[in-house]
């Protein structure tokens with residue numbers, strides 16, 4: 001075992017000088033992470049909510065192993081393959097409405113980039129100039145690449161620091177009151193000639209603070225986008241594949257977007273893959289005799305066969321195992337386990353939706369102290385800002401989830 005070096009691996013969103021060194025993971029199994037030193041942690045995060053079936057599911061492992069033997073990768077220019085075709089057909093069948101045209105990429109951020117680019121290009125292809133901006137919502141998170149960053153919350157997204165490097169978008173509060181609805185309506189009316197579309201995370205703004213909104217608010221966003229003739233992009237990178245209790249969050253509002261972004265749990269947390277899926281109407285704007293009207297994007301590892309095989313196996317599991325019922329069972333256990341924290345000193349809010357439980361604290365928060373306290377209790381929980389959240393595997397055993405909610409009550413209730 002080599003000594004860890006603290007400057008070799010550049011870590012995500014981490015001040016390398018002052019942050020505690022990372023723990024060294026050795027193995028995973030089910031909802032557990034085993035560290036090199038032998039400690040076994042119950043995972044409250046499912047690796048940024050990707051590992052929806054738990055870790056090392058044998059069905060996904062077998063599918064990927066078989067694909068590895070046959071063809072790990074092949075370029076997607078001029079070639080196609082069964083894993084990608086099967087996956088596209090299955091996604092189109094599972095998604096609502098006529099979201100039938102699937103563009104594969106390799107991360108959530110890129111899925112968002114592709115959606116933004118496609119929406120802007122729809123207008124160009126229709127011969128309408130000057131419509132390249134987007135309306136987005138405060139509290140949102142859509143990824144770390146430049147276009148995706150530009151539609152993230154303007155404070156959290158650090159827009160000011162990057163200044164003109166980022167395209168300037170139009171921000172609103174989610175229309176969860178009549179006054180805010182009026183503000184969105186008026187803002188979209190005023191700026192519609194410069195706007196390509198509207199982007200929103202349906203039902204839960206995830207990495208921006210686990211803020212939840214009722215389906216009616218999403219329906220309002222969709223209605224206002226339609227009223228002003230804007231392309232509606234739903235970013236379901238966080239919410240897709242059962243996290244909110246339905247396969248896709250937009251189902252709960254009866255909303256069918258023009259473009260939808262999927263990633264995170266798409267491969268059951270095993271391999272990087274993302275999809276941007278468009279309706280027939282969006283796709284039609286690219287269907288032309290003009291080569292320049294084609295969608296101008298093409299990742300090197302587009303539709304990687306290993307990742308597509310993993311995603312197909314993950315969809316098998318959604319079809320044959322009761323994942324949505326499990327998500328709803330987790331919701332009930334999270335509600336019961338976290339409810340005692342409501343109204344306690346230092347607790348601002350307790351929120352549960354599907355297999356997402358979030359406790360919002362009154363700042364200032366001692367993040368390092370909390371992380372250490374969770375570790376002491378054998379729980380892998382990573383608070384950020386004023387939020388402590390659980391997004392476990394949908395298959396987490398009841399007693400493992402009880403350990404997580406128990407640790408939340410002990411650590412946060414004592415604050």
Ligand SMILES: *Cc1c(COP(=O)(O)O)cnc(C)c1O
Nearest residue numbers: 107108109141142143206237238
């Ligand atoms: C994680 C996330 C992204 C970015 O996905 P990456 O794979 O990290 O690029 C985009 N949108 C939402 C809603 C996310 O949760």
